[in-house]
Amino acid sequence: MTTVDTLPSASSAQLALDSACDHLIGLRSPQGWWKGELQTNVTMDAEDLLLREFLGIRTEDDTAEAARWIRSEQRADGTWANFHGGPPDLSTTIEAYVALRLAGDPVEAPHLRVAAGFVQRSGGIEAARVFTRIWLAMFGQWPWRELPVLPPELMYLPAWFPLNVYDWACWARQTIVPLTVVSAHRPVRPLPFDLAELRTGQRARRPSRPGWEGVFSGLDRLLHHYERRPVRGPREAALRRAAEWIVARQELDGSWGGIQPPWVYSLIALNLSGYDIGHPVMRRGIQGLDRFTIRDDRGRRLEACQSPVWDTALAVNALLDAGVSAGHPAVSEAADWLLGEEIRGPGDWSVRRPSLPPGGWAFEFDNDGYPDVDDTAEVVLALRRTRRPDARPAIDRAVRWMTGMASRDGGFAAFDADNTRTLCTRLPFCDFGAVIDPPSADVTAHVVEALAHERPAGSPALRRGVVWLLKAQEADGSWFGRWGANHVYGTGAVVPALVAAGVRPEARCVRRAVTWLERHQNEDGGWGEDLRSYDDPAWIGRGESTPSQTAWALMALLAAGERSPAVDRGVGWLVEHQRPDGTWDEPHFTGTGFPGDFYINYHLYRLVFPISALGRYLRARADDAAASREEPS
Structure with a gap:
């Protein structure tokens, strides 16, 4: 424990928290939701x-x-x-x-x-x-x-057969299906210029590899021969099936999955399939891009996707952590909006879980085909804290759906259950981005934390989730972060979840995590982890301090019962680096799309997570002060 003289001033932390809450409340939409820019x-x-x-x-x-x-x-x-x-x-x-x-x-x-x-x-x-x-x-x-061949005949493979489209993660299958159409048509629409200045004249050598890579390289050579003269009837039927599959998955806003890659390839594939620009499907798809377009004094840019449900749930939890009343309009109106966004219909997830009743939330405004476990857990955590009776049925449906989405090993992935076949990762064109959706520590942690409040400690799904997390702890005491950067994010998610699930703060797994976090605190008091840590272990836990990563570390330490100099210095960093308008600068990307390949700067992360950290810190200090007053002299 530190002395009072070394503690950050409670008043300074409270002022920082109040200013941040005011800024956050000022950002909400008239409809009650929040959405920060999602920069890629x-x-x-x-x-x-x-x-x-x-x-x-x-x-x-x-x-x-x-x-x-x-x-x-x-x-x-x-x-x-x-x-x-x-x-x-x-x-x-x-x-x-x-x-x-x-x-x-x-x-x-x-x-x-x-x-x-x-x-x-x-x-x-x-x-x-x-x-x-x-x-x-x-x-x-x-x-x-x-280029590697992507035959549309993949559409014939049943869901149980290796390399069928449901072996791919949801974002990958929505990209692969339209690319099979593009690959079959092999269109060429020349540019008004040549790119000779970017060519070396030397073909990149693709060395033959043993194992499955070698097998698939050989298969690709056979497919190239087939492409010269495909069997006409099956090929045309496969192309029709692929186009129908694409059209059936267009969202109400015109997108596909609410994300850029399948969106653009679907428009190209349908155009090649005979859908002209005036067709309603094409028109909705093109017009929908405007909603994802940001224009300012630096020009015009597109968001790869949008995160209103995620941002709104995080904002509600942050405000409640800060002590804002559940009856505050910002909280109650956000709860109303979230309840209206519940997804009650089936989606691609039901291919692997056909008997599971639907329930839960997606990431986007219009992403009804792809609710995800991570958003659902965060919304459950938010709604339950509003203590609204009308939220209970939606929470119960979500808990049932989340529980049913557990993979066989007890862990939870973002969009699908048991999407773990690695065979498709060996295909020749898989040189960019994650293409499967296995369980991850951060998603599993969010589910465990939600279930800890909604299910008894003996719940099989909760118990198996905790065991999965304990097995996933890295040798250094941290946890890998799939959807955020990186071990700081994973550890920041897991420690609060384990403690909520009943793991004692003095347990060895928690102590090892605390030691790792304290060992990786920067000299300035904050925490940061460079995204290069996904490729180079030397970067694990290393990087310039950022508001969001500092907050993640603080939330883990506070959940572990720490009242240490590391905590005080971290809070001091947040107070010292707050802007006059109540938010923080965070140019660094701390969100992850595809580890090693694609990253995200969630512009609301720099605000919501520091609010949660400061709120929990002040509550811990108040609890400590109350406990000390109750101790007998």
Whole structure:
């Protein structure tokens, strides 16, 4: 325990908390929800321009505004990265370069010349990821014959057969199905320029590998032979089935899954299948992109997806952590909105759980085909704290659905149960992004925490979830974070969940986590973990301090009963770095889409998590003070 003199002032922490709550409440919509910007990288904007070029709907205004944004994100070395402060990314740089060429930037322009130099030194177009080369192939800048084949006949495989579309994660299957249509048609709609300056002239060598990689490389060669003369009847039927599958999964807002990759590829696939621009499905899809478009003084940019349900649940929990009354309009109106967003129908998840009744919440405004376990757990945690009788039926349905979504090993994944077959990860085109959805520590922790409040301690799902988490603890005492960066996020989620489920704070697993967090606290008092930790273990627990990651660490330490200098210094960091308007700056990305490949800066994270941390800290101090007054002298 520290002395009173070394503690951050309770009044300063309270002032910081009050200011942050005021700012958060001021951000809510008239309908009661919150949605912060979901910032990713410029591939979203480059591919949007390429999509519009492919469909023949690209306008000068959209192009100029998007190009302005893309230029603003270029670094001094001429490259683009996948996250703030990250290393140069070859494929991202190539796609940004092509978009700027579409915007009319000349090859001789200094910013393009230096970008082309990086591309050349890094192996050129030949070394780009498969998805980038697919985009280039659609415009005649890469030969289709040198891309892996995705046959639409995959649609014939039953759900129990390996490599069927439901072996893929929901975001991957919604991308793979339209890509089978694109791969079968092999379209070429030439650009008004060539990209010779990005080619090295040397084909990237794909060394033969033993095991399944070698088997699939051989299968790909056979499929290339088949593509020269596919069996007409089965091929046409497979293409029709794929197009029908795509149309059936369009959301009300025109999107597919509410995320960019399947959205753009679905529009291209349907266009190749005969759906013209005026068709209602196409029209909804194109118009829906406007809702995901942000325009400001830096230009025009697209969100890869939107997170209103997630943000609203986090905001409600943060305000309640801060001591805001459950009857406050910001809380009660958000609860009303969340109750209206409950999903009561089936989705792709029911392929693996056909007898499970629906219930739960998705990430997006219109994402009814894909409720997810993580959002559902966070909404349950929020709604139960509002103590509204009218929320009880929805909570009960959600708990039943969450419990039924447990995988065989007792853990929980985001969108599907038992989506763990790794065979599809060995296919030749799987060089970017996660393609399966296995259980993760952070999602399992959120479910365990929700179930701990809703189910008795002896509940089999709760007990198995706790055992799964104990087995998943890393050798260093931390937990891996699948959907947030990274071990700080995983550990920040798991420790509060275990304590809520009845694991004692003095238990060895909790003590090891506390030691890891205290060992990785930065000199300035905060916590940070660079996204490179997904690829390089040397970065685990290391990085510049950020508000969200500092808050995650603090919430874990507070749940573990810590009243240590580490906690006080972390709170001091938050108080010291708060902006005058009550929020915090956080240019660093702390959210994860695909570990190692795709990252997210949730603009609300910098606010909601510090509010929760400060609120829990002040409540702990008040509890300690009350306990000390009750102790006999």
